[in-house]
Amino acid sequence: MEVEDGRKEFSVQLKRFAEAMRTREMLLNEIHKATECLNVFEDHRNALVDVLRIFDGKMDVDGDACESRVRSGMQNMLEWKLMDVPDERCALVIFNLGKMPTPSMRSFYSQKWVYPIDYVCKRVYLRHGDRAEGLMVYKCVIRNVGSKPVFEVSDDEGMCISGKSGEVFVALKRLFPKGLEFESLNEFFGLGNVHVCKMLSMQKGFDELETGSKWVLDNSSMCASDLS
Numbered sequence: 001m002e003v004e005d006g007r008k009e010f011s012v013q014l015k016r017f018a019e020a021m022r023t024r025e026m027l028l029n030e031i032h033k034a035t036e037c038l039n040v041f042e043d044h045r046n047a048l049v050d051v052l053r054i055f056d057g058k059m060d061v062d063g064d065a066c067e068s069r070v071r072s073g074m075q076n077m078l079e080w081k082l083m084d085v086p087d088e089r090c091a092l093v094i095f096n097l098g099k100m101p102t103p104s105m106r107s108f109y110s111q112k113w114v115y116p117i118d119y120v121c122k123r124v125y126l127r128h129g130d131r132a133e134g135l136m137v138y139k140c141v142i143r144n145v146g147s148k149p150v151f152e153v154s155d156d157e158g159m160c161i162s163g164k165s166g167e168v169f170v171a172l173k174r175l176f177p178k179g180l181e182f183e184s185l186n187e188f189f190g191l192g193n194v195h196v197c198k199m200l201s202m203q204k205g206f207d208e209l210e211t212g213s214k215w216v217l218d219n220s221s222m223c224a225s226d227l228s
Contacts, residue, residue: 101116
């Protein structure tokens with residue numbers, strides 16, 4: 001009888017131990033996820049601090065060093081690779097270079113432009129509004145919705161514009177009664193920057209798209225021509 005009771009107790013303790021181990025594993029996974037999120041958040045915070053320092057003239061960006069860094073790691077661009085983009089009159093940081101569309105997704109590219117899917121950048125620019133002063137950060141995203149590019153511009157105060165590039169740009173210009181320094185939404189997103197063009201041209205899948213042979217060299221001087 002005592003042996004049987006002992007076996008039952010051992011079985012109960014074994015089940016409790018197994019449950020405790022599963023709980024421990026779950027907690028460890030949650031801790032790992034939280035740590036990764038904190039690391040990403042810290043990277044974002046540091047990048048935005050650098051953006052503001054660049055905009056204020058307290059920090060320079062070495063274009064040659066940036067290009068060298070890009071070439072060394074551009075065979076397969078890592079997601080959430082933060083990069084300060086040189087040659088921008090208003091500071092710009094790329095958070096995700098995105099993925100190239102497939103050749104069949106014609107609305108995502110032309111002879112002049114390529115719209116990477118899930119492209120994410122943040123631009124520091126003048127605060128919008130009639131009496132607005134100072135700077136704010138604008139998040140720019142290109143999404144794939146029904147195999148069509150959807151552009152989104154938002155800020156931390158609740159402003160969010162989403163839709164076709166031309167529609168979004170018209171709505172964005174209305175937020176700046178004194179005028180917007182950008183000629184197109186592509187330019188606001190940094191897609192006309194020669195450094196961004198070079199990065200995109202090195203992305204996997206770019207060579208399969210029917211773009212101009214001098215796309216990278218010409219794109220920095222092209223006038224805006226949105227696909228909308």
